[in-house]
Amino acid sequence: xxEKVRPVTRKFAESPSPAPSAIRSxxxxxxxxxxxxxxxxxxxxxxxxxxxxxLDPFLLLDNFGSSNPADYLAGFPWHPHRGIxxxxxxxxxxxxxxxxxxxxxxxxxxxxxxxxAGSGILHQEMPQRTEGRLSGFQLWVxxxxxxxxxxxxxxxxxANGIPVVRTPEGGIVKVVxxxxxxxxxPVREIPVDPTYLDVTLPAETGFSTRVQPxxxxxxxxxxxxxxxxxFGPSDTIxFGPSDTIxLGPSDTIxLxxxxxxxxxxGRGSSARAGETVLFGAGDQVQIRAGAAxxxxxxxxxxxxxxxxxxxxxIVMNTRExxxxxxxxxxxxxxxxxxxxxxxx
Numbered sequence: 001x002x003e004k005v006r007p008v009t010r011k012f013a014e015s016p017s018p019a020p021s022a023i024r025s026x027x028x029x030x031x032x033x034x035x036x037x038x039x040x041x042x043x044x045x046x047x048x049x050x051x052x053x054x055l056d057p058f059l060l061l062d063n064f065g066s067s068n069p070a071d072y073l074a075g076f077p078w079h080p081h082r083g084i085x086x087x088x089x090x091x092x093x094x095x096x097x098x099x100x101x102x103x104x105x106x107x108x109x110x111x112x113x114x115x116x117a118g119s120g121i122l123h124q125e126m127p128q129r130t131e132g133r134l135s136g137f138q139l140w141v142x143x144x145x146x147x148x149x150x151x152x153x154x155x156x157x158x159a160n161g162i163p164v165v166r167t168p169e170g171g172i173v174k175v176v177x178x179x180x181x182x183x184x185x186p187v188r189e190i191p192v193d194p195t196y197l198d199v200t201l202p203a204e205t206g207f208s209t210r211v212q213p214x215x216x217x218x219x220x221x222x223x224x225x226x227x228x229x230x231f232g233p234s235d236t237i238x239f240g241p242s243d244t245i246x247l248g249p250s251d252t253i254x255l256x257x258x259x260x261x262x263x264x265x266g267r268g269s270s271a272r273a274g275e276t277v278l279f280g281a282g283d284q285v286q287i288r289a290g291a292a293x294x295x296x297x298x299x300x301x302x303x304x305x306x307x308x309x310x311x312x313x314i315v316m317n318t319r320e321x322x323x324x325x326x327x328x329x330x331x332x333x334x335x336x337x338x339x340x341x342x343x344x
Contacts, residue, residue, distance in 0.1 A: 029276065038077065039076070039077050042064075047060065048061075052308060056308075057301050057302065058299070060140040061138070061139050065135030079124070080325075081115075081123070082120040083321075084313075085117065085143060086138060087113070088125070088137070089112050089176070092135050103154070107156075113155070113157070117152055118147070119336040137220070137297065140315075142192075142304055144191050163185065167181075171207055173207075180209055194301040196297070199287075200295045204288070206287065206289075209284070209285060210283055214302070216278075218277060219276070219285070224289060225273065226294035227269050227270055271296075311325075
């Protein structure tokens with residue numbers, strides 16, 4: 001999928017690793033915003049742009065889908081990617097994928113495609129008409145500088161190849177990447193050492209798992225509601241419109257606006273479907289479902305702490321690398337590697 005944004009370059013400051021044996025609290029909550037992408041697909045962008053310094057190495061999370069085919073059938077026609085990985089997870093429905101080298105396939109209900117764009121790929125993603133509601137997520141994960149120009153690669157996971165762990169209280173945990181209760185997900189050897197879990201909890205039941213200290217961790221609720229911080233307030237603390245968080249003087253390209261309103265972020269321990277929570281420091285998360293149950297993605301990864309230069313679907317480290325990618329597109333030399341690594 002593509003994104004229409006202004007070029008952004010940022011540097012990340014080093015931060016110490018948190019002390020072990022600490023339960024993570026909720027540090028931020030995002031409600032996302034409705035937007036149009038591709039050729040006119042309606043979706044909800046949970047985070048992107050201004051939130052990037054908070055979520056390193058994650059760049060963007062979109063929740064796409066609708067009960068109305070007119071909201072998604074236009075799809076995401078041919079567009080480039082370079083310097084990132086895209087993770088597409090279909091909850092319900094099908095997306096047809098094709099790239100300029102002739103590779104293609106279907107991402108169906110419960111399937112995951114983990115694509116590393118590396119040095120560059122041109123592809124399209126076209127949602128197919130679905131009975132009822134089509135729904136899925138796409139996450140963008142940054143690649144470290146040393147791997148941004150590597151050979152592109154696909155990892156295609158069918159739903160029946162994703163391990164499922166059942167908890168004593170009746171919870172269901174699908175392990176795409178990372179591990180839970182000793183069960184390891186099939187996506188491995190990813191530069192940011194990710195965790196990617198799809199967790200379903202019955203009403204009034206709990207979930208707990210250890211996470212790597214120092215990793216960025218967030219949860220995306222998409223069914224029901226629950227508490228994501230056993231020690232935090234149950235409601236979002238309101239902030240005034242003048243409350244802002246400076247992005248810092250290291251921004252080499254001005255942003256519009258240059259500050260992030262705190263009123264758009266919020267704090268609080270509860271979250272419902274359609275909200276994202278970002279956890280603070282620690283090595284464990286504890287979550288509890290509300291009266292209607294809860295389903296959420298739990299995602300974690302190692303921060304890269306590298307400069308980010310971002311223009312649409314291309315994410316590099318410097319402005320010059322962005323300009324080089326644009327020149328490659330104009331000259332027809334964007335595709336550096338004529339083959340991709342694929343286990344799809």
